[in-house]
Amino acid sequence: MVYYFTSNTVSPAAFIYVGKDKVENEELIKYGLDEDFHVDNLSSAHIYLRLDEEESWESIPKPLLEDCAQLTKANSIEGNKKDNITVIYTPWSNLKKDGSMATGQVGFKDQRKVKKIHVPQRENPIVNRLNKTKVEKFPDLRQEKENRQKELRRRDKAAQLARQKEEAKVAKERKEKAWHRDHAYDDLLSEDAVASSSNQDRDPDFLDDFM
Template identity: 50%
Template sequence: MVYYFESTVVSPPVLLFMGFDKNENEDLIRWGWPEDVWFHVDKVSSAHVYLRLRQGQTIDDIPSSVLEDAAQLVKANSIMGNKMNDVDIVYTMWANLKKTPDMDVGQVGFHKEKEVRKMRVAKRINDIVNRLNKSKREEHPDFRAEREKRDRLEREDKKKVLREQKKKQEEEERKRRDDAELKSYNSLMSAETMSKYDDGNDSDEFM
């Protein structure tokens, strides 16, 4: 089971989601999308909250208001973190999550520590948490099927772009050939015209 939340602080709204337990978290880790940003309370147990970016967006494009929503949702879903003030929330792109065989279920590390960002949450803001909880819905997605569909659509889009690029190149090459042929034809016609009006007499005098 996955819990989905809608953050309406931006338009269009963005999607936040988290697993019901560590087993769902494990599936989210395995079948996450390149567009997913992972959030967790630093150094204490908490839910794994994800923000799904649109294709082409980066972690630098996340508005501060959306970061605040994600951070508050993570804090509210941490037994220890929810009781604490001045907690740090860490977040990074899904692709930076590292999973090794010796890790417990739901546990993750990072490929590159320098790509992990941190933000401080002074206290729980009930208005934010309540707003997000009102949008909460439960679903039972097939993580693998969704990821495979996403990848298939991406491959199709890339093939379409390549086809369009190839078509454009062929059209440009055809235009270059046509221009070259036209230039050659014009040069030929010009030479024939000069020959036609040249009587071989260099003198401009006539009797």
């Protein structure tokens, strides 16, 4: 089971989700798509944020970041009881998992891609607002990931075909311009043009016109 929350601090609204337990967390780690939040040095649920394609994990709006941090704190047995905790977040792609780690435990491939947020205390208005949007679902995470990857491949292929079409169009236009440039004087050098400019077939008195 996965719990989904809606944050209306941004427009369009953002979706935040979390596994019901460490087993579900393991599935989210395996088939995740987006950002991961959890309490630094304390056990907590892994909170995920689904970003729009145009958004970067490094520029998440502050109100949305605070929603994620508060939800992370609220879903940590230890962290929820303490003040002045640190919540860390990183792209899902930066999560590292190996066989020596416990269920739900993760590491990071690159510490430079890990950011921190200081949370002074639990903000009940934020947590209560998010809990009112809470929805329980039983998603097929593997299928969702496969569908997402298939859609991205389709878009990449469409973009590649569009680029190739545009490149072919530009190449054709350049070729046509080059042909016109190279043959700009063809009409002047044609037999009729040469004949019309020759004095050979002109009337002997044609010079009288200039007198």
